[in-house]
Amino acid sequence: MDRSGTGTNREGIRGLLASGDFVRLWSIGGTVNAMRWVEMLAAALFTFEVTGSGMAVAFVSAARTLPLLLFGAVAGVVSDSIDRKHILLAGLLLTACASAAICALGALGVVQPWHIALAAFASGSVWATEMATRRRMVGEAAGPALVSRAVALDSLTGACTRGLGPVIGSVSYAMFGVAGAFAISAVMYLLSACLVPGLNHAQATRKLALSRVPRELAEGLAFARTQPTVLAVLGVTMTMNLFAFSYVALVAPIARGVFEVSAGLAGVLAAAEPLGSLIGGLFLTGAAPKSSPRALMLGGSAAFLAALVAMPLMPGYWLACAVLMAGGIGLALFGNMQTTLILTGAPAHVRSRQMGLITVCIGTGPLGQILIGALAEQFGPLGAVVATAGSGLAVLAVVAALWARAERPPAVFD
Incomplete structure (x- = not known):
C-alpha cells in the first residue's frame, strides 16, 4: 500500500x-x-x-x-x-x-x-x-x-x-x-x-x-458569529497577525543591532522561520497528524509565539536561528489548520465569504507592524519583539479558553 x-x-x-x-x-x-x-x-x-x-x-x-x-x-x-x-x-x-x-x-x-x-x-x-x-x-x-x-x-x-x-x-x-x-x-x-x-x-x-461587497461581507460575518470554530479561527488569525508576524519588520535591526552580524547573515535569520515552516509543511504533506485540528492550530501558534519571545534573548546568533526555525514548524501547523478548519467547518454557500473574513484578519498585520515599531522606539527591537509576542501568548490563551467553552457540551441536569 x-x-x-x-x-x-x-x-x-x-x-x-x-x-x-x-x-x-x-x-x-x-x-x-x-x-x-x-x-x-x-x-x-x-x-x-x-x-x-x-x-x-x-x-x-x-x-x-x-x-x-x-x-x-x-x-x-x-x-x-x-x-x-x-x-x-x-x-x-x-x-x-x-x-x-x-x-x-x-x-x-x-x-x-x-x-x-x-x-x-x-x-x-x-x-x-x-x-x-x-x-x-x-x-x-x-x-x-x-x-x-x-x-x-x-x-x-x-x-x-x-x-x-x-x-x-x-x-x-x-x-x-x-x-x-x-x-x-x-x-x-x-x-x-x-x-x-x-x-x-x-x-x-x-x-x-x-456595491455587492458590503452586503456579502455582512452576510458572511453574520454566519461566522454563529459558528464557534470559525470565530476562533478568526481570533487566532488576528492574534497572529497583530502580535506574531510583525516581528519580520525588526529582523534586520535585531540581526544588526543585537547580534551584530552582517547584512548577509541578517537574511539567514530572516530565512530561519520559513525553513522551519517548510519542514513542518513537508511533515503535514507526508503524514496525517493524530491530534485534533484545534489542538494543532493552538499548539502551533503558541509554539511560534514562544519562539519569538526566546529568539532575541538567545546568547548567540546561530542559536537564535535554531529557535526561530523550530518556531516555524509550529507556524506551519497554524497555517494548515487555519485553512482546513474553515474548509471543513463552513458550508459551500458561505465558504468563500469566510475565507474573505480570514483575509481581512490577515490584513490587520500593518497594525501589528505599527505597534511593534512604536515599542521599538521606546524599548529597542529586542524589547519590542518580546513584548508583542508575550502579549500574543496572553491573547491566544483567552481565545483558547473561549473556544473550549463554546464547544463544551451543555450540562445535563436530572
Whole structure:
C-alpha cells in the first residue's frame, strides 16, 4: 500500500508538471513570492541604515501589507468580473514599474524611505489580488482531481521562496545596494509577465458591481458569529497577525543591532522561520497528524509565539536561528489548520465569504507592524519583539479558553 500511495503521489506531481498552464502559474507564484521577500529585506536594511529607527522600518513594511486590509475583500468581486488573466498581467507590470522606479532613484542616489514605502504600497495593492486571481487559477489549471496537490505544491514553493528571498535580498543589498536589489526584482517581475500571455484561461465575466461587497461581507460575518470554530479561527488569525508576524519588520535591526552580524547573515535569520515552516509543511504533506485540528492550530501558534519571545534573548546568533526555525514548524501547523478548519467547518454557500473574513484578519498585520515599531522606539527591537509576542501568548490563551467553552457540551441536569 505504501508503494501504491507513493506511486499515486508521483503520478499526481507528474500530471501537474505536464500541464503548461499550471507550470506557468506555479513559476509566476514562486518568482513573485521570492522577489517580494527580496524587496522587503532590502527595504528594511536600507531604511534602518538611513534612519536608525525601528518605527521607520515598521512603517515601510506596513505599507506593503496595508492594501490586504483595504482591498482584499474588493479583489474577490473584481476578479469575478474582470478576466483574471488580465488582472494578473497588469499586476505584474505595475509591480515591475514600482521596482524599476526605486532602482532608478537608488542609482541616482536620491532614494528615500518614503519612496520605498510608496512603491511597497503599489506592490501590496497587487498582492491583495493574489488569492482571488493567480491562486484560484492554479486550482483551475490543475483540474478537480489534482487541485489539492496543486495547492499543496504551491504552498510548499511559497515556503521555499520565503526562505530563499531574504537571503537573496540581503546578499544583493550587501553587494549592489538598494538599486541592485530592486533591479533584480524588476527584471524577474517582467520575466514573469512574459509567461502570462501564453496561459489558456477561459472565464465568464460580468458587470462589475462593487456595491455587492458590503452586503456579502455582512452576510458572511453574520454566519461566522454563529459558528464557534470559525470565530476562533478568526481570533487566532488576528492574534497572529497583530502580535506574531510583525516581528519580520525588526529582523534586520535585531540581526544588526543585537547580534551584530552582517547584512548577509541578517537574511539567514530572516530565512530561519520559513525553513522551519517548510519542514513542518513537508511533515503535514507526508503524514496525517493524530491530534485534533484545534489542538494543532493552538499548539502551533503558541509554539511560534514562544519562539519569538526566546529568539532575541538567545546568547548567540546561530542559536537564535535554531529557535526561530523550530518556531516555524509550529507556524506551519497554524497555517494548515487555519485553512482546513474553515474548509471543513463552513458550508459551500458561505465558504468563500469566510475565507474573505480570514483575509481581512490577515490584513490587520500593518497594525501589528505599527505597534511593534512604536515599542521599538521606546524599548529597542529586542524589547519590542518580546513584548508583542508575550502579549500574543496572553491573547491566544483567552481565545483558547473561549473556544473550549463554546464547544463544551451543555450540562445535563436530572
